[in-house]
Amino acid sequence: MRIVKTKAKSIYTKSRIPGVDYVINQYVGCQFACKYCYAKFICKWKPYGEWGSWIEVKVNAPELARKYVEGGVVMSSISDPYQPIEAKVKLTRRVLQNMSKRTNLSILTKSPLVTRDVDIFRQFKNIEVGLTVNSFEGKEKKLFEPLTPIQRARINALKLLHEEGIKTYAFISPIIPGITDVEAIVRETKSYADYFFFEVLNLRASGKEFQQILRDNYPESYETMVNDEKFWRFIKQLKEEIKRLNVKTEGIEIHKRGWEFIQLQ
Numbered sequence: 001m002r003i004v005k006t007k008a009k010s011i012y013t014k015s016r017i018p019g020v021d022y023v024i025n026q027y028v029g030c031q032f033a034c035k036y037c038y039a040k041f042i043c044k045w046k047p048y049g050e051w052g053s054w055i056e057v058k059v060n061a062p063e064l065a066r067k068y069v070e071g072g073v074v075m076s077s078i079s080d081p082y083q084p085i086e087a088k089v090k091l092t093r094r095v096l097q098n099m100s101k102r103t104n105l106s107i108l109t110k111s112p113l114v115t116r117d118v119d120i121f122r123q124f125k126n127i128e129v130g131l132t133v134n135s136f137e138g139k140e141k142k143l144f145e146p147l148t149p150i151q152r153a154r155i156n157a158l159k160l161l162h163e164e165g166i167k168t169y170a171f172i173s174p175i176i177p178g179i180t181d182v183e184a185i186v187r188e189t190k191s192y193a194d195y196f197f198f199e200v201l202n203l204r205a206s207g208k209e210f211q212q213i214l215r216d217n218y219p220e221s222y223e224t225m226v227n228d229e230k231f232w233r234f235i236k237q238l239k240e241e242i243k244r245l246n247v248k249t250e251g252i253e254i255h256k257r258g259w260e261f262i263q264l265q
């Protein structure tokens with residue numbers, strides 16, 4: 001793993017993600033190296049090699065994080081703030097320590113390491129912490145995200161945060177037809193998640209290598225993703241399923257005709 005220490009000019013970046021004002025990335029790159037990661041595109045602008053083989057560590061991020069920004073801030077969009085290196089360098093922890101506790105902050109991770117920072121989360125007036133849960137185990141896990149923490153560890157982290165009084169959400173992503181068991185995830189997490197976020201795989205952003213993995217190993221799932229009629233039938237069923245589950249959510253995020261958010265009401 002190549003670790004590159006850099007200095008950033010600023011750490012809060014204006015976001016183009018709908019509903020998000022700023023993103024903060026104290027790391028660029030991710031040791032979890034999910035095969036479908038939408039952030040892989042960043043490799044085009046970096047001279048270090050393939051996704052998952054390098055991380056940039058913005059060493060001055062804690063200093064830059066002192067500035068207060070109005071609006072919603074998401075941590076992180078092109079890395080996981082609690083990837084393995086964080087256990088050692090504690091960059092995310094130092095960023096959080098220095099941030100104004102008035103910041104409206106939303107954290108997203110796949111790692112149970114997030115529970116280490118509960119003491120700092122408690123100081124924020126407006127914070128939520130999300131764990132990505134996607135039911136990938138066994139073969140899918142090996143193929144799609146072999147290096148991420150197991151599902152059980154993520155669910156336990158969600159539970160602990162919830163018990164500590166932190167607002168939590170379960171980010172169910174990526175939803176892949178015939179693979180992601182949405183109902184099972186909701187069943188296992190609904191006691192610990194204040195709300196749910198559902199996101200269907202963005203096939204285009206997942207890249208050619210992942211598309212090939214999906215086509216070779218799960219041809220029916222791939223076919224549903226690329227065939228418009230099958231895709232929209234799947235979305236209709238998913239919508240009905242989520243409604244039946246009766247949990248708090250705004251809707252389903254999909255990326256078929258551009259970015260779209262499907263309301264459930």
Ligand code: SF4
Pocket residue numbers: 030031032033034036037038039077078079080110
């Ligand atoms: S954990 Fe998130 S940022 Fe890291 S590789 Fe996976 S999808 Fe990408």
